[in-house]
Amino acid sequence: MISLVGRTAILAALAAFSAGAVTGFMAAIRRSRDALRWSRWMAWAGAAAVVVATLAMEYALLTHDFSVSYVAEVGSRSSPTWVTIVSLWSSLNGSILLWAFILGVYLAAFAWSTRHAAIDHQPWALGVAHVVGMFFAFLVAGVANPFEPVSPVPADGPGPNPLLQNHILMVIHPPALYLGFVGMTIPFAMGATTLFAARTDAAWIRSLRRWMLVPWGFLTVGIVLGGWWSYEVLGWGGWWAWDPVENASFLPWLTATAFVHSIIVTERKDQLKGWSLTLVLATFLLTILGTFMTRSGVFNSVHAFTQSPIGPVFLAFLAIALVFSVLLLAARVDALAPGREGLGGPASRETGFLLNNLLFTAFTFTVLLGTVFPLVNESLTGKQVSVGEPYFNRFGAPLGLIIVFLMAIGPALPWGRSEPGQLLRRLVVPAAVGLVTVGACLALGLDGAWPLATFGIAAMALVETLQEFWIPARVRARARGESMAAAIAGVVTRARRRYGGYVVHIGVIMIVVAHAAAMAYTSRATLTFRPGQAEQVGDVTLTYQGARVEDQGYRLLKIASFAVQRDGRPAGVVEPRLNIYRRMGQPIGTPAVRSRLDEDLYVSLVNLDMDDQTASVDVLVRPLVWWLWFGGGVMVLGTLVALWPRRRRVPAAARVPAGAAAETGR
Amino acid sequence: MKPTTRRRLFLVVALLLAFGALGFVATSNMGENLVYYWDPTQLRDAGDKAVGATIRLGGMVQKGTVNWQPDSQSLRFTVTDGKNTVDVIATGAPPQMFREGIGVVVEGTMTPEGVFKSDRLMVKHSNEYKPPKEGESVEDMYKSMLEDQ
Numbered sequence: 001m002i003s004l005v006g007r008t009a010i011l012a013a014l015a016a017f018s019a020g021a022v023t024g025f026m027a028a029i030r031r032s033r034d035a036l037r038w039s040r041w042m043a044w045a046g047a048a049a050v051v052v053a054t055l056a057m058e059y060a061l062l063t064h065d066f067s068v069s070y071v072a073e074v075g076s077r078s079s080p081t082w083v084t085i086v087s088l089w090s091s092l093n094g095s096i097l098l099w100a101f102i103l104g105v106y107l108a109a110f111a112w113s114t115r116h117a118a119i120d121h122q123p124w125a126l127g128v129a130h131v132v133g134m135f136f137a138f139l140v141a142g143v144a145n146p147f148e149p150v151s152p153v154p155a156d157g158p159g160p161n162p163l164l165q166n167h168i169l170m171v172i173h174p175p176a177l178y179l180g181f182v183g184m185t186i187p188f189a190m191g192a193t194t195l196f197a198a199r200t201d202a203a204w205i206r207s208l209r210r211w212m213l214v215p216w217g218f219l220t221v222g223i224v225l226g227g228w229w230s231y232e233v234l235g236w237g238g239w240w241a242w243d244p245v246e247n248a249s250f251l252p253w254l255t256a257t258a259f260v261h262s263i264i265v266t267e268r269k270d271q272l273k274g275w276s277l278t279l280v281l282a283t284f285l286l287t288i289l290g291t292f293m294t295r296s297g298v299f300n301s302v303h304a305f306t307q308s309p310i311g312p313v314f315l316a317f318l319a320i321a322l323v324f325s326v327l328l329l330a331a332r333v334d335a336l337a338p339g340r341e342g343l344g345g346p347a348s349r350e351t352g353f354l355l356n357n358l359l360f361t362a363f364t365f366t367v368l369l370g371t372v373f374p375l376v377n378e379s380l381t382g383k384q385v386s387v388g389e390p391y392f393n394r395f396g397a398p399l400g401l402i403i404v405f406l407m408a409i410g411p412a413l414p415w416g417r418s419e420p421g422q423l424l425r426r427l428v429v430p431a432a433v434g435l436v437t438v439g440a441c442l443a444l445g446l447d448g449a450w451p452l453a454t455f456g457i458a459a460m461a462l463v464e465t466l467q468e469f470w471i472p473a474r475v476r477a478r479a480r481g482e483s484m485a486a487a488i489a490g491v492v493t494r495a496r497r498r499y500g501g502y503v504v505h506i507g508v509i510m511i512v513v514a515h516a517a518a519m520a521y522t523s524r525a526t527l528t529f530r531p532g533q534a535e536q537v538g539d540v541t542l543t544y545q546g547a548r549v550e551d552q553g554y555r556l557l558k559i560a561s562f563a564v565q566r567d568g569r570p571a572g573v574v575e576p577r578l579n580i581y582r583r584m585g586q587p588i589g590t591p592a593v594r595s596r597l598d599e600d601l602y603v604s605l606v607n608l609d610m611d612d613q614t615a616s617v618d619v620l621v622r623p624l625v626w627w628l629w630f631g632g633g634v635m636v637l638g639t640l641v642a643l644w645p646r647r648r649r650v651p652a653a654a655r656v657p658a659g660a661a662a663e664t665g666r
Numbered sequence: 667m668k669p670t671t672r673r674r675l676f677l678v679v680a681l682l683l684a685f686g687a688l689g690f691v692a693t694s695n696m697g698e699n700l701v702y703y704w705d706p707t708q709l710r711d712a713g714d715k716a717v718g719a720t721i722r723l724g725g726m727v728q729k730g731t732v733n734w735q736p737d738s739q740s741l742r743f744t745v746t747d748g749k750n751t752v753d754v755i756a757t758g759a760p761p762q763m764f765r766e767g768i769g770v771v772v773e774g775t776m777t778p779e780g781v782f783k784s785d786r787l788m789v790k791h792s793n794e795y796k797p798p799k800e801g802e803s804v805e806d807m808y809k810s811m812l813e814d815q
Contacts, residue, residue, distance in 0.1 A: 362688060369692050384703040388720050391699035395692065526758035528736035578762055587762045606759045614736065616759030 009053035016046035024127030047104035070146035076159030078554035090160035093146035124193035177222030183215025188284035198335035217639035224632030248290030258360035408461035434460030500642025510631030538621030
C-alpha cells in the first residue's frame with residue numbers, strides 16, 4: 001500500500017519536473033509568460049509530490065511496514081523512535097529520497113522568491129533546476145527505489161547501521177550536509193542562466209550571492225557537525241582525517257568560499273564575472289562528484305556504508321553536467337559585458353580577493369588531486385593505494401596559514417589604490433599583538449614552529465578584524481553621542497554582509513587556533529586498568545572503579561567507570577562504554593568526553609574483560625577542542641548576519657509597480 | 667591575432683603552467699605518502715620497499731601466536747595468508763573482538779628487522795575466520811570491515 005503511494009508520488013514528481021523543464025526552456029526561448037507560469041507551477045507540484053513520497057516513507061518507517069524494501073533494509077521494531085525517524089538517511093536509497101525532497105523544497109522556494117523576476121532570467125534557471133530535479137526523481141523511481149514491495153514480508157528488520165544510530169548528532173549532521181549539497185543546485189541553475197541570458201545586472205548577482213550563501217552556511221554546519229560526530233563516536237579522538245568522504249564535502253565548500261569572495265569584486269567593480277560563474281558551476285560539479293564518491297563505494301573510507309548500481313548513473317550525470325558547463329562557459333563567457341572599471345593597484349582590496357581566490361583554487365586542486373589519485377592509479381596500474389594524511393597536511397597547513405594571514409591584511413586594504421604608509425599604520429597594532437602572542441606562548445613554554453606561527457598570525461587576524469568593528473564604531477559613537485554597544489550595532493546593521501563576513505572570519509580563527517593547539521599539545525596514553533588502579537595522563541588522574549553491564553533491549557552496554565582527579569582535586573566520574581547491538585556482532589564504542597574551555601578529557605574504551613574486570617582505554621587530554629564547535633557556531637551566526645533581510649526602506653505607497661519592482665529580485 | 671585573443675591565450679597558458687607545476691609538486695611527494703594495501707605475500711614480495719612505507723596489512727591472526735602484555739601495553743601476533751606470515755607488534759590494547767583466527771587489517775610499517783610495527787589494528791567482524799575469497803583483495807577486506815562497524 002505504502003509502496004504504491006510512494007511510487008506513485010515519485011512518478012508524479014518525475015512527470016512534474018520533466019514538464020517543468022520543458023516549459024521552462026520553452027518560456028526562455030519564446031519569452032512566453034504562460035509557459036513560465038506552467039514551469040513555476042510544475043516546481044510546486046513536483047515539490048509537493050516528493051514531500052508526499054518522503055512522508056509516506058516516514059510513515060512506513062514509523063509503522064514498521066516491512067513490506068517496503070527500504071524499511072526491511074534499515075527498520076527494526078526494537079529501535080527507539082528517534083532512530084526510526086532518522087533512518088531515512090541511514091542508508092543509500094533513503095538518502096537519495098531525502099536529497100530529492102530537499103531539492104523539491106529548494107526548487108519551490110526558488111520559484112516562489114523569483115516569481116516577479118525579469119523574464120530573461122527565471123525561465124532558464126527554472127529549466128536547469130528542473131532537469132536536476134528530474135535526475136533525482138529518476139534515481140528514486142529507478143535504481144535507488146526505496147519503495148520496492150517485499151514479499152514475503154519479514155517480521156522484523158536489522159535496524160540501521162549501529163555506527164549511525166549511536167549518537168544524536170546523526171539527526172542533524174546528514175540533513176545539514178544535504179541542505180548544503182543540494183542547495184548548490186540553485187546557484188548552478190542561476191549561473192547557467194546568467195551565461196545563457198548574458199545578463200549580469202546588480203539585482204540578479206545579489207540574488208545569486210544570497211542563494212549561494214544559504215547552502216554555504218548549511219555546508220559549513222554539516223562539515224563542523226561531521227567532525228564533531230566523528231570525535232564523539234569513532235573513539236580515535238580526532239575530527240578530520242582527510243578521508244575521501246570528508247574531502248567530498250570540503251571541496252565544494254572551498255570553491256563556494258572562493259565564490260563568496262570573488263562575487264564581492266563582481267558586485268563592486270563589475271569584474272571577474274566569468275570567474276565567479278566558473279566557481280558556481282565548479283561548486284555544483286564538485287557536489288555531484290562528492291555524491292558519486294560517497295555513494296558508489298569506489299573509495300574505501302570510514303563512511304562507505306554501501307555499494308550500489310547508482311555509481312555509473314551518477315558518473316554519467318557528472319560527465320553530462322561537466323560537458324554542459326564547459327561548453328556553456330566557452331560559448332557564452334564572451335557575451336558577458338566587459339567590466340566598466342579596471343582592477344585596483346598592487347596593494348588593493350581587489351588584489352587581496354584575487355590572492356584569496358588563487359589560494360582557495362590551489363587548495364581545491366591539491367585536495368582534489370589527493371582524493372582522486374587512488375582511483376586513477378588503480379584504473380591505470382591495477383594497484384590499490386590510498387593517499388595518506390601527510391600529503392594533505394603538507395599542503396593544507398601552509399595554505400590555511402597563508403589564508404589566515406590574508407584575513408589579517410585583507411580587511412585593511414582599501415579598494416582601488418592604497419598608500420603604503422596608511423596601510424602600515426593600520427596594521428601596526430595587529431602585528432604587534434601577533435608578535436606579543438608568540439612571545440607569550442614561548443614564555444609559557446609552548447614550542448613548535450607551526451603552532452606558534454599559527455597563534456601569532458591568528459592573533460593578528462583577530463585584532464585586525466575587531467579593529468574593523470571598533471574604529472568605525474568609535475567614530476560613530478563620538479559623532480552621535482551613542483554608547484559603544486549601540487554604535488557597533490549601528491555599524492553592523494549598515495553593512496550586514498561585510499560584518500557578517502567578519503564574524504565568520506572570527507569563527508574561522510577560533511577553529512584554526514583550536515585545531516593547531518589540539519594537534520600540537522595533546523597528552524595521549526593507552527592504558528590497561530585493573531580495579532582500583534590509578535594512572536595519570538597530563539594533569540588528569542583516572543582511578544578505575546569497576547565495570548557493569550546494562551541491558552537496553554535493542555543493545556547491551558558494557559560500561560567502565562573511572563573517577564577523575566584534576567590537579568589533585570576530584571572532578572567527577574567518566575564512563576566510557578561499548579555498545580553491543582543485538583543484530584550486529586561488532587561492538588561500537590561510546591567514548592566519554594569531558595569538555596572544558598581549556599581542554600577536553602577523552603576516554604575511549606577499547607576492551608573490557610568482564611571476567612577479570614580489566615579495562616583497556618585510550619586516554620587523551622586535548623586542549624581547546626571545544627572551540628572547534630563553538631567556532632562553527634560563530635560561523636553560522638556570521639552567515640545569518642550576512643543573510644538577514646534588509647528592512648525595506650521604500651514606504652508602501654511609493655513602491656514601484658510589480659513588473660519593475662521585480663527587478664530588485666526580492 | 668587580436669590583442670584580446672592573445673591576452674586570453676597568455677592567461678590560459680599561464681594558468682596551465684601554474685597548475686601543471688602545482689600538480690607536479692603534489693604528485694612528486696605523493697609517493698612517500700601513499701598507503702598500500704598488501705597481504706603477507708605481497709609484503710614479502712615488496713622486499714625493502716616495505717621498510718618505512720605506510721601499509722595496511724591484511725590477513726588472519728595465526729593460532730597460538732597472540733602474546734598480550736597489559737603492563738607494557740605490548741601486543742604481538744603473527745598475520746598469515748596461508749602462504750606467508752608476518753610478525754606484528756601492535757601498540758595499545760587489543761580491541762574487544764580481537765582473538766586468534768580472526769581476520770585483521772593492521773596499519774603500520776615494516777622495520778629493517780623484519781617485524782611489522784602497527785599503531786592501528788582493525789578486526790574483521792565475523793566469529794569465525796573465512797579465508798579471503800578468491801579475488802578478495804586486502805582493500806576489499808578493509809572496506810568490508812569499515813562497513814561492518
